[in-house]
Amino acid sequence: MDKYIYDERNGLWYELQGDYYIPCLTLPTEEERPIGIWGQQHRRYLKEHKKAAYTMLLTNGKLNSYLADIDKQAEEMFSRLVKQLAEREGMTEALKAENQMLWIGRMANIRNRAMEIVNADLIFA
Structure with a gap:
């Protein structure tokens, strides 16, 4: 045979x-495209909660490019949100120079809020 x-x-x-x-x-x-932290989180979410979508993307050969696109969108959204929230709350270089600890605390708060928004709107949606 x-x-x-x-x-x-x-x-x-x-x-x-x-x-x-x-x-x-x-x-x-x-094609191999790098997948950052946002794409990895979304892959974990798909694998655990949206198994059919994950399997479909994997078998069609589109999972990596899909995750790379999600990662890029999430990174752009995160950067834009941090910038907008910082401007809205008056986070300036003058504040950074006069009270660094206050500036660091507020920026950490802004980054955390932006991260929650990106997670809710893109990563875990």
């Missing part, structure tokens, strides 16, 4: 495993 056979009806290759021919299935290749 041949190790590999090709079925012209469905266009699949089969490999001999013991007494049976098993189809040689592979996931489509996708």
Whole structure:
């Protein structure tokens, strides 16, 4: 018996495993793009809570690019929110120079709020 056979009806290759021919299935290749912290969090969320969507993206070969896009959107949204909230609350370089501890505390608060907004609107939605 041949190790590999090709079925012209469905266009699949089969490999001999013991007494049976098993189809040689592979996931489509996708371009490797870096995935940051936001994309990793979203992947964890999809894997735990949206299993069908995760499996569909994985088997279509679009998971990595989808996560990289989510990561980019989340990073842009986070930066924009931090900047807008800091401007709205009067976080200036003058305040930073005159009272560093106050400035650090307020900026940490702003970053935490921006992180919660991004998580609620993009990552865990």
